[in-house]
Amino acid sequence: MDKLKIIIAGPGAGKTFNLKSEVISCLPNLDRNRFCAVITYTNAATAELRQRISSEIPIPPNVFIGTIHSFLIRFVIEPFGHLVDIVPVEKNYIEGPLVELHENYGHVTQKALKTISGIDSTAAKDILNILKKKCLLNDKGNINKNFKLNDDNFKLNLPIQYSSIEKDIIKSIKENCVFKSEKRTFEIKRRSANLAEILSKEGLVSYDTVVGISSRIINDYPSILNIISNRLQLIFIDEYQDSRIFIHQIFQKVLSINNSIINVIGDPLQSVFEFTYLNSLIKEESKSQPKSFTETPMMLYKSMFRNGIDEILIENRRSSADIVNLINKYIFKSEQEQRAINGDNGIPVYFIDKTIFSEIYNAYKQLKTKHNIDNIHNNNLKKSKKLFLKDFFLTRDWIKENSRKPKLKDVYKALNGESVRLEKGNYRVSSILQEVSRCILAVTGVKKQDFINSIHDELEYRKFCFEIARCLKSMDFNNYEDRINSIRKQFLKKFNNTDNIGKQADVENSLIELSNKTSISLSHNTESCYSSIHSAKGLEATSVLAIAYSNNELEKWLNFQEANNNLDDDYRLGYVAFSRARDMLCISCLEEIAPEIKIKLESLNIAFCPN
Structure with a gap:
């Protein structure tokens, strides 16, 4: 494992300082025709590390500093994704596909209604038709938002022949037909994964799909893996304890070619990543979720070192002695205990x-x-x-x-x-303009470069982004749909241009954040x-x-x-x-x-x- 170095860095241990020093010390030996990739967990960490390195030396053009998604886009998807016909040449990267489930809280069947005393097949069919006419179910029998599932006073107002059993009907539907939270979560995840796969082929690539596509390219095309490995001389990966198995396997593949030196930095005790698997849009990823803590990426690498870890950063430069003493209760090896x-x-x-x-x-x-x-x-x-x-x-x-x-x-x-x-996006301020632009392109289904080429004026588009930002902050919207409809209408009025608005990304959190007067000014x-x-x-x-x-x-x-x-x-x-x-x-x-x-x-x- 000479090409792999592992560094355990606990909280407050000066991880960013150490990473900066490691990178700078390695650069004199970096070949001009190969890359040093420094992979961070967040955009904020990227900005901080870039600032620290550039304050000491000019950053060479063959040094990449960015998140795992930026790394995979730069070194895997952009150069190779279209060559193997997984994604087109023109692409937009989005948070995730918008999947609406408010029209399907569950499915009402005749069988469920027939569990009620006195209801036969004819009556069950009649009740279904009545509920559809009242717009409580759609044509397929799916429960929609008009059916107030959580309102104990909600009434169906059925014809007199069914009024005496109305409460029984509502109870039966709630007990037998409504998606339980687990099934609903699964259904959202299933639909999102299917939609993400379809959209990626059309050029709308979600960030989860970035990992899945990269994994397929690396695993299915050994010649591409060799090219990538030859390009990458040095790889530094921060917060490795939060790497998902698919990402870990990608770097294992790169390491196996034996052309790249990989440095991983992290703290196994800060592994809190389970929710990333629960929300993943990669169909196969749930199957690859670690079955035990010893199977998590950082622990897997630790187990490879029979003679101990390469380096352990034990100095805690953040917390007072009493706080460090409490933190040390989680650490069972004395040589890894922190010093305040x-x-x-x-x-x-x-x-x-x-x-x-x-x-x-x-x-x-x-x-x-x-x-x-x-x-x-x-x-x-x-x-x-x-x-x-x-x-x-x-x-x-x-x-x-x-x-x-x-x-x-x-x-x-x-x-x-x-x-x-x-x-986090505001506490560590990046660019509001960039975020607004991303939201506009996502909800209008427009590819930025094609659009800019058609209007011949990027400055005009930037002005429009600022107008949308002011609109989001100054107007009160009832819901997410109101926000995206407002953006579409203003975009169409300004540029007379929208693409396929059915290809939407889920940017709800971003739009709410941009609309929120308090958080938008957070600094x-x-x-x-x-x-x-x-x-x-x-x-x-x-x-x-x-x-x-x-x-x-x-x-x-x-x-x-x-x-x-x-x-x-x-x-x-x-x-x-x-x-x-x-x-x-x-x-x-x-x-x-x-x-x-x-x-x-x-x-x-x-x-x-x-x-």
Whole structure:
């Protein structure tokens, strides 16, 4: 394995600094006709690394720095995808295909209706026809949005001969015909995967499909694999613990040719990737999902090294000593335990022993005042070259106003107005213009280059993008459809040009983000954010409040053994959440904690508040 180097880098270990140094030190030996590829996890990480390298040396033209999708597009799909007839020459890359399922919550059959006492085949057929005429079912018997499934007071208003059994009919439909959440999720995923495959052949390639197409090219065409390997002399891959199996297999193939030196950097304990498989649009990927934690990419590489890892970065330059001590409970090899460079700041790790979030929040603010967190934050921010938040509120599931979990609604009410939802794309500002342009092209089905060639004026198109951005911010839209219809109408009026508007990408999240006055102005100066723990990776804050929803959730966060063995992400969420904190870490639970959890917290020297 001389061509593979593995670096274990825990939280706050100066991973970006180390990666920058490794890349710069290797460049004098880089052949002019070959590439060095530096692959990062996010666009923000790409921008940061590019800035750090360029501040020391001019970046040579044969050095690529970008995300895994950008890498695969640049080195696999663009040069070879059309040659093997998988994608056309002209392509647009999109988030994912838009699949509407609101017209199909389930399927009503005569068989289901006949389970009701007194309903025979004739009556069942009659009821079906009545429901179709009332537009509660479509012609195929699929339940649509007019059927208020969650409204206990909803009435079908059937003819008098069926009025006495109306409640039984509704109950039967709910129990026997409505898609359960698992089936509905599966159906969305199945349709999305099918549509993504069809669209890719038409030149609309989703980001998930980028991975699937690249995997096919690498696996099915050995001659192309050889060409790619010959082009790539050095490969650095950041956050390798989050690589999916398909991506891991691609690099395994490149490594097998023995022409490329591959450096992987990551932290196995920050592997929280299971949701990427659940949402994947690659049909075959669910079958390749790791069956155990030892089968995840970073752990597979670790197992190859009989004589130990090449390098372990153990210096934690982020967190105080008490926080690092808690993080080290997850690490079972003494040589991999972190050392707190910043030392002891006198602030213990706290457990706020209350269950009502408004009370938890008040206690948290009192602790901030007690330890002068605002001054600590401002002083450290002045001295640091890095940007970080003042407050971070972290939960397993997103905090939102319409959350299905009642207690998370209470969290939202308390934080709303004082803290904003983390939007990584805005916290790490890239280009709003670029994002608006991507959304416009996606919902109009237009290929940018063809369009620009036809109007002969890219400046005019850029002005239009700004007009759309202002429109999205200034107007109130009822729903996603209103937004995309507005864009289409303005585009058609301005340029008299739309392609196949049936070829749509799902840009709902992006349009909502662009429409949101609060998040659109979010910048590097944002001080307080709430986020899911998954989305908080790579970020840090002076003070963190990690909020467990239940005893079971908190128990998983504190199960250090399972964090190292179990494939379930939930066991590693505590490690990820706790390690975001620089100076003060508070933990809380929205449920009365069990005696055994209290004993465990005390054994970890965690201070209880109130005493």
